[in-house]
Amino acid sequence: MRSEMVDKRQMAEAFVRDFFRRFWENDEAYIERVAASDFVMIAAQDDQYCLDRDQALALYRDLMRSVSDIAIIDEDYTTVMTKGEVTVVSGSFYGVSNPDSGVAFSARQRVTAVLRDAPGDTFQVVHLHISNPLSISRKGEYYPVNFSHEAYRYVRMLSSQHSDRASIEVREIGGAMHVLRIFDVVYLEADRQYTMIHCLSKTLRSRQGIGALSKRFPENRFFEVRRGCIVNILHVLSWDAAKVVLTGDIEIPIPIRRSSEVREQIEELRKAMSGSSWNLQGFDGEPSGFAERVTPET
Incomplete structure (x- = not known):
């Protein structure tokens, strides 16, 4: 029983890691497939609160039109709870823009994902809560353009690399x-x-x-x-x-x-x-x- 619990926690963490990589790779078909019918999302902005499935997917499409080619680094995910068919995974990662995109920025995102068991030893995403710590974002932005001092290290590195x-x-x-x-x-x-x-x-x-x-x-x-x-x-x-x-x-x-x-x-x-x-x-x-x-x- 304990072994099964450990395996499920590891599977959930691997699922969330794969989810966010595909999220920023603009794999819209995958995101739609794993988002549950009762999916609800809280994003980083004041007006992005308790978005239902249709609203969240519309926000995602808008985001991919304005921000693309993001590399995910410094990932850290932990399963904080699993009970019955529900598993909760929390963590964070850095999203860093590709220098070839002509835009150099990065920010850390903190995330919590509520998962529901799905057939085939996988999961559906029931809820996402996403926030950007120590960042000042302009109204309407999903991803901040003003950065914390920690994120600015990546901005300098990427902008220098892009120039060179x-x-x-x-x-x-x-x-x-x-x-x-x-x-x-x-x-x-x-x-x-x-x-x-x-x-x-x-x-x-x-x-x-x-x-x-x-x-x-x-x-x-x-x-x-x-x-x-x-x-x-x-x-x-x-x-x-x-x-x-x-x-x-x-x-x-x-x-x-x-x-x-x-x-x-x-x-x-x-x-x-x-x-x-x-x-x-x-x-x-x-x-x-x-x-x-x-x-x-x-």
């Missing part, structure tokens, strides 16, 4: 050439004499070895977790003595002998990101400019 538009050319082993945004690269992984480049939307195999390839990425953002694995600090969600968790819930084990060193390096890089003098550096240590830069493969 740093890119790198990579040739796959099949011969195809790709131009990658540095921001989109999550981590590099050695694959014999080649290198796997894991990006937000795809994975490529480069003809270059990881040693040569890694030198073309900025040192103030990429660091070695273990031999043959180099990570982009912008995609580090959490870490402990045993592992680093990246965007997409990717877990990279940390060797015991390097645990302290890796954690200190993460802290230093994150501190540098948060500092008032945050300034992206170009390749070879040169200051980044405002024109698009592409580093050709040699």
Whole structure:
């Protein structure tokens, strides 16, 4: 019985995590499918109180027309109650805009989801309560444009990255050439004499070895977790003595002998990101400019 309860809690948390990722990916068909017929929503604004299903879906469609391409990071969900067919999950996440959208903003959203059991070991969403802590939002906004000091760290990072538009050319082993945004690269992984480049939307195999390839990425953002694995600090969600968790819930084990060193390096890089003098550096240590830069493969 206890095992079943734990499994249900984990299933509920995974469901809510998937729900909000699909929510911000504009998966309208999925949102409509899992919203119960008696769905009620409370959103962040004064006039967004106890919206019924039709009102909530209309708000969602309006939102997707005005705000799109949001990445979900720093997620944390906890099942606070499960009884009978009802489960309640609370948590929070950061929503961060894609620099390519031309808009740089982010904010933390706190959420509570009330779920009802549905056939097939899944759930329906009966109620959502969403709020934006420490934010000043203009009337009619769903997502705040004025940010808390905590969120502003992400705004600086994204706006700087958007201005720099740093890119790198990579040739796959099949011969195809790709131009990658540095921001989109999550981590590099050695694959014999080649290198796997894991990006937000795809994975490529480069003809270059990881040693040569890694030198073309900025040192103030990429660091070695273990031999043959180099990570982009912008995609580090959490870490402990045993592992680093990246965007997409990717877990990279940390060797015991390097645990302290890796954690200190993460802290230093994150501190540098948060500092008032945050300034992206170009390749070879040169200051980044405002024109698009592409580093050709040699």
